[in-house]
Amino acid sequence: MSVEPRSFEQPIYVTRPMLPEFAVFTKHLEAIWQSAILSNGGPQHVELERRLHGPLGDGHIALFNNGTNALMTAVKALDLSGEVITTPFTFAATPHALAWHGIKPVFVDIDDSTMTLDPARIEAAITERTTGIFAVHVYGNPCNVEAIGRIAQARGLKVLYDGAHAFGTKVEGQPIAAFGDATMFSFHATKLFHTAEGGAVVMNDLDLKRRMELLKNFGIADEVTVRSVGINSKMNEIQAALGLCVVDLVTAEKAKRHEIANVYRSRLGAVPSITMPRQQNPDTDSLQYFCIRIDRDVTGISRDDVYNQLKRYNIFARRYFYPLCSDYEPYRNFPDSAASNLPVAHRVGDQVLCLPFYGALGTAYAERISDIVAYVVEHGSDEVVHAA
Incomplete structure (x- = not known):
């Protein structure tokens, strides 16, 4: 040229x-005002969790107020400690979620084609302090989930995936969240599906889901029982309402x-x-x-x-x-x-x-x-x- x-x-x-028609969003806001429920797993939250099983699969879903808190809660719920192998080619939240818990991120090189964590480099980075592998589906490109899964199973490691870019991604017909112990999805405004701010963790273990729900609400089990040291990372009803509009x-x-x-x-x-x-x-x-x-x-x-x-x-x-x-x-x-x-x-x-x-x-x-x-x-x- x-x-x-x-x-x-x-x-x-x-x-x-993406923003829905304002009139569609206001209908959800009217329902929130009528219920007078603004947080703590209200009707909008419950419905959004149900609707997300379509794109995210049949695993158990825990909704969060943002993706970083979702990652931090997942790291805690999986009992990761010591060292965790991860990729240097990712957003800051990935290693930060580890370091915030006193865990050392161990950086391993990536595959030139997929730009995701290279399984061939993982084994050499494993030490007696390694407790997990934290990989990222970069730009929605799936990691080599089968190879990572084999390594983790052989070495007794947990696998956490950062799927911030991978909403709706599938591998051989299976939702991306079917692989590993847990997968985080970001619902930030820059993402394909969003709730302005927000996120989710999808897992196949019901006990892990229960632990996640406990940790994201201060560790409170009931009115008089606090079972663990948790944080407040719940998705509110207005976020969930926006998500219900955007998912369509x-x-x-x-x-x-x-x-x-x-x-x-x-x-x-x-x-x-x-x-x-x-x-x-x-x-x-x-x-x-x-x-x-x-x-x-x-x-x-x-x-x-x-x-x-x-x-x-x-x-x-x-x-x-x-x-x-x-x-x-x-x-x-x-x-x-x-x-x-x-x-x-x-x-x-x-x-x-x-x-x-x-x-x-x-x-x-x-x-x-x-x-x-x-x-x-x-x-x-x-x-x-x-x-x-």
Whole structure:
């Protein structure tokens, strides 16, 4: 492309939350006002938990006020301690949920293709202090759940999955939460399904579900009995009401995102230095993000060059996940945080760029964004004369 494309008049961000018709939401609010129940497992909460069995499967569901509290409660409920093996290529909440409990996150490198924890690297990281594996379904790409499960079973380890990006993801026909001891889902406003803030943990063990419910409510068993040291991480009725509205929009939203993904794929697939994500199926994939990889060695332009130049066109892509968690101040001095131990994660972390990806974006805007990305890459790191 030789003619520079036009910039957008208004900022285009990496995502935008789905919002229901306001009148639909107010009907739920009216029901809350009539019941005068605002929290503690009210009618909206109970109904949302029931409705989520569709996309999340038949496991036991515990709802939370946010995904981080859901993770922290899961770590406590699973009795993790000592050291837990995890990935450096994730959001800060993943290692923080461990460190907050005094557990040392042990970073292991990732698979170049899926960008998830590499099972081949797990065994060497296991010590006598290891109690679990904490893996992440990055961008909704499923981890190698079978390999991780075999390692965990052989070594007597618990498996916790961070499925923040994996709402509705399936592996060989099974919901992603069917694997491991527990799976957390984030319902933050940036996610495909959201409750503004919120989250859930899905597990197959009923006793674990009961422990989760206890821990998220101060450890209170009844009016006079406190059985454990818990926190307050309950989802309230207004959050649940929003979720009941949004859950009905997910199927249509995924169909729109699939069309946008096809635009990106068709227009950027042949651009030198850009690697496309795998083809995704709306029935088995979350379509949470559309993440490309930019290889500087091919055309001389880096991911950061593209990221910064896109801002000049009013496009605000995101470098998920950069920097790596292993480079954060609390973790950078760990021996396993050394770049030599995490070569794939460092390479991927320097290449990934998530493009704007939400149904309301539309295919026409996706075409324009594709043309701008292609133009920026074509012109390399040369100074681009920005068109008004």
